[in-house]
Amino acid sequence: MNDKRQELIDAALALFYEKGVKSVGINEILARSGVAKKTLYHHFASKDALILSALEQRHEQFMGWLARVLSGSQSVDEVIDRLFTGLDHWFNGTVEELGDFRGCFFINTAAQYTELDSEIASYCAKHKALVAQTIRHSIAEENEQAWADTIMLLKEGAITSAYVGQQTGAAKQAQQILAALRAQAKSPTLSVHNRTSR
Numbered sequence: 001m002n003d004k005r006q007e008l009i010d011a012a013l014a015l016f017y018e019k020g021v022k023s024v025g026i027n028e029i030l031a032r033s034g035v036a037k038k039t040l041y042h043h044f045a046s047k048d049a050l051i052l053s054a055l056e057q058r059h060e061q062f063m064g065w066l067a068r069v070l071s072g073s074q075s076v077d078e079v080i081d082r083l084f085t086g087l088d089h090w091f092n093g094t095v096e097e098l099g100d101f102r103g104c105f106f107i108n109t110a111a112q113y114t115e116l117d118s119e120i121a122s123y124c125a126k127h128k129a130l131v132a133q134t135i136r137h138s139i140a141e142e143n144e145q146a147w148a149d150t151i152m153l154l155k156e157g158a159i160t161s162a163y164v165g166q167q168t169g170a171a172k173q174a175q176q177i178l179a180a181l182r183a184q185a186k187s188p189t190l191s192v193h194n195r196t197s198r
Contacts, residue, residue, distance in 0.1 A: 005043040007033045013054040017105050021051050021120075022112045051109070051120055058105045059127050065097050066134055074140040076147045080178050083135070083155065088171035091162040103163030107156075128156075154178060 011033035015024045026047060030037055044050040069086035073079045089095050102108075110124035135155075136148035154174040161170040 070138045084175035
């Protein structure tokens with residue numbers, strides 16, 4: 001990739017994640033990157049094009065982190081333990097590759113693009129679908145893969161609670177909820193997951 005283009009994406013992503021995409025102007029990105037305006041528009045036709053490139057880079061960063069965190073997982077319980085331990089580290093600022101925690105860049109960005117046909121909102125939705133798919137594929141037992149939806153739902157809730165509510169223990173709380181649901185599902189009595197699967 002062209003060095004100047006990469007410098008622009010790096011600067012834009014850092015600013016967008018810190019302040020929100022609608023709060024950051026082109027001049028601020030130019031000042032952070034040290035790149036000329038003419039060069040920016042040589043690489044990006046619009047601010048939205050730059051936002052999409054920033055989203056793509058964050059997607060690659062997050063998916064790389066997620067793959068590493070879930071590597072070697074086979075069972076639902078292993079996925080839960082590794083994922084929410086990883087999230088806890090991120091919420092508390094100890095995941096270097098994801099940087100300081102400021103919520104989910106994709107949730108934050110999608111919230112600012114409410115148009116149904118927005119390419120940016122669509123990309124954010126695609127990211128979430130691929131995260132869910134990765135979690136599902138990390139569960140070896142096919143009859144247990146329905147748990148991926150519950151895990152995903154609690155993951156999203158934990159991220160929002162950790163950022164908006166400043167609950168840095170949200171990942172551990174979500175993990176405890178999942179442990180309780182798993183214990184219920186394994187009990188002889190009819191569980192919620194068993195009932196809904198009929």
